[in-house]
Amino acid sequence: MPRHDLPRVAIVEDDPIMGESLVERLSLEGYRPLWLTTGAAALEWFGAQRPDLLLCDIRLPDMTGEELFQALLPRLGGTPVMFMTGFGDIGQAVRLVRAGADDYLTKPFVVEEFLARIAELLRGRSPDDPDAALGRSPAIRQVEHLLRRVADVDSTLLISGESGVGKEVAAAFVHRISRRAPSPFMAVNCAAIPPDLIDSELFGHEKGAFTGAHALHRGYAERAGNGVLFLDEVGELPHPVQAKLLRLVQERVFFRVGGEKPLPFQARLVCATNADLDGLVRAGTFRRDLYYRLNVIPVAVPPLRERPDDVLPLLQAYLHQYAEAFGRPAQRLTPQAEAAALEHDWPGNVRELRNRIERAVVLATGPWISANDLFPERHVVDRFGTGTGWPPLMAVRDESERSHILVTLRRADGQLGRAADLLGVGRTTLWEKMRRLGIAAEQTE
Numbered sequence: 324m325p326r327h328d329l330p331r332v333a334i335v336e337d338d339p340i341m342g343e344s345l346v347e348r349l350s351l352e353g354y355r356p357l358w359l360t361t362g363a364a365a366l367e368w369f370g371a372q373r374p375d376l377l378l379c380d381i382r383l384p385d386m387t388g389e390e391l392f393q394a395l396l397p398r399l400g401g402t403p404v405m406f407m408t409g410f411g412d413i414g415q416a417v418r419l420v421r422a423g424a425d426d427y428l429t430k431p432f433v434v435e436e437f438l439a440r441i442a443e444l445l446r447g448r449s450p451d452d453p454d455a456a457l458g459r460s461p462a463i464r465q466v467e468h469l470l471r472r473v474a475d476v477d478s479t480l481l482i483s484g485e486s487g488v489g490k491e492v493a494a495a496f497v498h499r500i501s502r503r504a505p506s507p508f509m510a511v512n513c514a515a516i517p518p519d520l521i522d523s524e525l526f527g528h529e530k531g532a533f534t535g536a537h538a539l540h541r542g543y544a545e546r547a548g549n550g551v552l553f554l555d556e557v558g559e560l561p562h563p564v565q566a567k568l569l570r571l572v573q574e575r576v577f578f579r580v581g582g583e584k585p586l587p588f589q590a591r592l593v594c595a596t597n598a599d600l601d602g603l604v605r606a607g608t609f610r611r612d613l614y615y616r617l618n619v620i621p622v623a624v625p626p627l628r629e630r631p632d633d634v635l636p637l638l639q640a641y642l643h644q645y646a647e648a649f650g651r652p653a654q655r656l657t658p659q660a661e662a663a664a665l666e667h668d669w670p671g672n673v674r675e676l677r678n679r680i681e682r683a684v685v686l687a688t689g690p691w692i693s694a695n696d697l698f699p700e701r702h703v704v705d706r707f708g709t710g711t712g713w714p715p716l717m718a719v720r721d722e723s724e725r726s727h728i729l730v731t732l733r734r735a736d737g738q739l740g741r742a743a744d745l746l747g748v749g750r751t752t753l754w755e756k757m758r759r760l761g762i763a764a765e766q767t768e
């Protein structure tokens with residue numbers, strides 16, 4: 324493996340003997356260790372980059388493990404963190420795991436156990452993990468890991484991602500697993516409210532505040548109570564409302580329109596955008612100070628095309644859901660439909676997937692959902708070509724091999740050798756199958 328592909332393990336450890344021996348052992352085991360000796364050095368290093376794993380001593384010369392973890396939290400993303408602790412510090416280690424660290428190990432430790440634990444952390448959760456709520460692809464599991472980690476931290480989250488990737492689903496998930504779950508999840512789409520109403524919708528208004536304000540109105544910020552206020556398309560807020568939101572974030576208070584009494588803001592703020600907020604700041608349409616205040620913990624939800632492992636499970640889940648909702652008999656996707664779904668780019672992300680499968684369930688006449696049902700605009704040529712409308716066994720086998728090879732190639736980053744290993748066949752066999760099944764050669768480059 325080229326050196327830059329080796330997993331990078333950052334070690335924060337001030338003891339020179341411990342540090343050196345960890346660096347030596349981790350290099351021997353095929354990792355790329357990087358040794359930092361103070362919390363300040365770790366904070367500086369994390370400003371620009373992220374390792375695959377962070378190993379951290381709990382007692383550092385300039386700060387405690389807890390202080391470092393809190394300070395690093397906004398920059399950690401889903402990076403797994405393991406603390407190394409002496410016997411006297413187990414209480415702190417347990418608190419850290421509750422606050423979102425992944426594991427701790429008590430010194431002195433048995434090297435084999437240490438290596439096994441870091442290998443496990445680097446592998447991440449298993450794809451079949453029943454706790455995987457948002458999806459099974461490695462990319463979405465990283466996002467889920469980050470959300471679990473910050474669920475009970477009160478800092479503002481800024482969720483970014485293309486339209487339909489699941490930003491609201493991510494926000495609702497954080498709410499559901501947090502201690503705020505019994506209080507409301509108040510979702511507001513800032514782009515859907517007319518600009519002249521948004522102030523009073525968000526913050527409420529007093530009776531008589533303006534013509535037509537016949538009664539006192541409590542806004543979303545107030546109705547969110549101790550729950551979560553989710554502002555979708557936050558980049559769309561008009562300037563005066565941005566100023567009010569800044570005050571709400573900084574001082575945790577707001578005023579109803581026409582009101583003079585400051586009201587406490589008790590909810591957690593979670594914002595989302597599919598626009599390039601940084602670009603809006605540079606263009607002068609979004610306040611820079613507000614952007615920094617909102618972007619405390621950035622959460623980037625990747626587009627569906629970058630997490631192909633999620634496509635089929637999502638299709639299956641929605642297929643069942645819609646079949647049940649519409650009282651349809653059990654339906655299945657033909658292997659050709661699965662292959663077409665895997666090859667599709669999903670510009671509208673999960674929302675598009677959901678709409679396509681809903682339409683297909685409604686329109687399909689028999690127990691099979693074909694590629695044409697999913698992608699009617701494409702008129703996919705019926706590779707089964709039997710005229711019976713029923714797939715013969717050979718064609719089903721070919722199509723299911725084809726879709727499995729496609730998934731495997733993506734899992735192996737297009738590397739033929741790795742894909743062949745995963746599939747348990749030789750490289751040549753795989754190559755021949757790919758030629759026969761018409762899988763384009765460029766998919767492997």
Ligand SMILES: Nc1ncnc2c1ncn2[C@@H]1O[C@H](COP(=O)(O)OP(=O)(O)OP(=O)(O)O)[C@@H](O)[C@H]1O
Nearest residue numbers: 457458485486487488489490491492555597673674
């Ligand atoms: N991980 C997921 N599992 C199941 N369904 C999902 C998932 N992510 C998104 N969806 C579904 O996809 C649709 C779009 O999700 P959501 O509204 O959260 O996207 P969004 O990124 O907030 O979109 P927009 O940018 O338009 O606000 C919803 O119907 C949602 O239920």
